[in-house]
Structure formats: structure tokens, C-alpha cells
Amino acid sequence: MPPNRNYNLEKSAAKPVVALCGGVGGVKLALGLYHVLDPVDLFLILNTGDDFEHLGLHISPDIDTVTYTLAGKNNPITGWGRRDETWTFMEVLAELGGETWFSLGDGDLAIHMERTRRLLAGESLSQITEDFSRALGISAHLLPMTDDPLRTIIETPEGAISFQDYFVRRQSKPAIENIVFEGADKAVPSAAAMDALQLPDLRAVVICPSNPFLSIDPILAIDGFRQALINCSAPVIAVSPIIGGQAGKGTTSKIMGEISMPSTARAVADYYGELLDGFVFDKADAAEASSASLPSQVTQTLMESFEDRKSLARDVLAFADELNARLAKTYFASRQQRKG
Numbered sequence: 001m002p003p004n005r006n007y008n009l010e011k012s013a014a015k016p017v018v019a020l021c022g023g024v025g026g027v028k029l030a031l032g033l034y035h036v037l038d039p040v041d042l043f044l045i046l047n048t049g050d051d052f053e054h055l056g057l058h059i060s061p062d063i064d065t066v067t068y069t070l071a072g073k074n075n076p077i078t079g080w081g082r083r084d085e086t087w088t089f090m091e092v093l094a095e096l097g098g099e100t101w102f103s104l105g106d107g108d109l110a111i112h113m114e115r116t117r118r119l120l121a122g123e124s125l126s127q128i129t130e131d132f133s134r135a136l137g138i139s140a141h142l143l144p145m146t147d148d149p150l151r152t153i154i155e156t157p158e159g160a161i162s163f164q165d166y167f168v169r170r171q172s173k174p175a176i177e178n179i180v181f182e183g184a185d186k187a188v189p190s191a192a193a194m195d196a197l198q199l200p201d202l203r204a205v206v207i208c209p210s211n212p213f214l215s216i217d218p219i220l221a222i223d224g225f226r227q228a229l230i231n232c233s234a235p236v237i238a239v240s241p242i243i244g245g246q247a248g249k250g251t252t253s254k255i256m257g258e259i260s261m262p263s264t265a266r267a268v269a270d271y272y273g274e275l276l277d278g279f280v281f282d283k284a285d286a287a288e289a290s291s292a293s294l295p296s297q298v299t300q301t302l303m304e305s306f307e308d309r310k311s312l313a314r315d316v317l318a319f320a321d322e323l324n325a326r327l328a329k330t331y332f333a334s335r336q337q338r339k340g
Contacts, residue, residue, distance in 0.1 A: 015203035022047030022215025026208035032313030039139035049218030204320030
């Protein structure tokens with residue numbers, strides 16, 4: 001059981017749900033799950049491959065985006081950062097000729113400074129994230145994928161560049177030849193994240209509609225996560241980040257073209273492969289769903305409003321319940337065959 005929260009299954013009216021999440025697209029569904037579930041039943045395993053050191057500070061963009069969103073403090077226009085932010089720090093930094101390509105708002109700066117202070121004091125990223133989420137009134141479990149350094153590196157025709165350099169400074173313009181997760185060979189999954197995948201009576205594991213290559217692959221690159229998903233007793237369901245051949249937001253479609261992968265929802269399902277028990281297609285891709293090789297659900301996956309987020313969350317959970325029923329029947333049938 002995750003050591004960083006007191007999770008009492010006897011007091012929970014529902015079964016726990018684990019979701020893998022990163023980026024603005026993924027956090028939309030995470031918010032929906034947060035509001036249709038009892039929040040204490042939600043365990044979010046968060047990508048830290050985007051983390052980097054900037055201006056002497058440890059910055060965790062995906063963790064912060066999820067934290068601000070669930071706390072109701074996110075900027076609804078940009079999808080990242082805090083709402084009602086002020087920018088005095090950046091203005092003074094510009095006057096001094098400092099690096100301003102990565103914007104840090106005054107309120108946002110406080111979380112980076114306190115995180116860095118505590119990391120330097122020897123505390124783990126998991127404990128710090130837990131404390132920040134509690135301080136902001138979040139009841140769900142926010143679990144960094146690892147407490148070890150792991151950095152996403154983008155290999156381009158111009159050379160290897162760090163993820164934030166590619167994504168923010170270069171605005172995702174360089175062509176991608178390869179993606180490397182530096183440190184993945186030494187990193188170990190956070191104990192709380194692995195424990196979450198082994199919770200008794202788990203209802204579902206949901207792979208949010210995050211960028212598969214930049215937000216989900218860093219998690220899967222750490223030894224132990226992929227096998228934990230394969231061995232998981234609950235159905236593992238991915239929600240397509242592709243709608244009608246295009247990503248709702250971000251660089252997913254661009255990357256798929258650069259690695260010679262069709263920009264289709266079906267291609268994403270095939271990419272995840274044996275990890276999945278089910279896949280959620282948008283209505284625009286219903287034809288692809290009809291030929292899918294695994295159980296599928298067709299619904300509206302475009303999340304333009306808060307109600308859209310909750311609606312998709314409900315649909316995904318209903319699909320999980322359907323798959324659980326199917327898995328139970330399959331298990332019962334195989335057990336009867338073994339009995340002869």
C-alpha cells in the first residue's frame with residue numbers, strides 16, 4: 001500500500017483507480033476522474049522526464065500542472081502555470097539580461113524554490129509532492145514515477161537537446177530522430193507508484209490521452225513499470241490522444257509523422273500493444289475501432305469543457321467495469337475447465 005498516504009480500503013466506498021498522466025492533454029482527464037471519483041480513490045502516476053534544472057531550481061512541469069489543476073489554481077487559458085499570476089521576477093530578470101525563455105511566474109517560483117530547498121536537504125520528490133498536494137487541499141495521490149533523475153533527451157538532425165529546450169525554447173520545431181530517456185537504466189519506480197499498481201480490488205489503470213512518446217514512454221522506460229502493467233489484475237485502458245488523425249493538443253501527430261507512424265488512433269493502440277486490455281476511440285475514429293484487435297469503446301474524447309472532462313471520465317470507468325465483468329467471466333470459465 002502506498003506509504004505516503006493513509007489509504008483505508010475499508011472506508012472507501014469505491015474501488016481505487018490508477019492513471020498514468022503527463023502534459024496538458026492528460027491532466028484534462030485526470031481532472032475529470034478527480035471529480036467523478038472519491039478523490040482518495042485516485043492514484044496519479046506522473047511523468048518526471050520533463051523535469052529539469054533552471055536558474056538553479058528543480059522544476060517539475062508535469063507534476064506542477066497536475067497539482068495546480070486539481071487544486072483549482074491552474075491558468076485555464078494556457079493550460080499550464082497558475083491563474084492570476086504576476087511576473088515581476090521575469091521582468092527584473094530580463095532587465096538583468098538573464099535567461100527568460102522559460103517563464104516562471106512569481107507564485108509559480110515559490111513552489112520551485114521550496115522544492116529545490118527540500119531536495120537539497122535530502123528529501124524525496126515523492127514526499128515533497130505529497131506535502132505540496134496536501135497543502136493545496138488535494139485528496140488524490142500524486143505519485144512521481146521515480147525519485148531518481150531521469151531526463152527526456154530529443155535527438156535531432158542538429159544534435160541532442162533537452163526536452164524543455166526542444167519543447168519551449170525551440171517550440172517543438174526540430175525534427176525528432178530519436179527520444180532517449182537519460183538515466184532510465186538506473187532509475188527505479190517510486191515505491192508508492194508500484195504499490196498503487198498492486199492495490200487490492202483495483203478498478204482500472206487508465207493511460208490518459210497524453211503524448212505517448214514524451215509523457216507515457218518515460219514512465220514505461222523505467223524497469224518494472226511495463227511488467228507491473230502487464231501483471232496488473234485490473235484492466236489497463238488507454239484513451240486515444242488522436243482524434244480524426246490529429247492530436248487535440250501538443251506534438252503527438254508531428255512526432256508520429258517523423259517516426260513514420262500513421263497519425264491514427266489505431267496506431268497508438270498498436271504502439272501500446274500488449275500493455276492494453278482496452279482502448280478508447282473518439283467518435284471521429286469509429287471506423288478504426290470496428291477493426292481494432294482489442295476491446296474498444298467509442299465516445300467523445302475531445303474535452304473542451306469541464307463537463308466534457310467528467311463525461312469522458314465516466315465513460316472510461318464504465319468501460320473498465322465492462323472489461324472487469326468480461327475478465328471475471330473468462331477467469332471463471334478457465335477455472336471450470338481446469339476442474340474438468
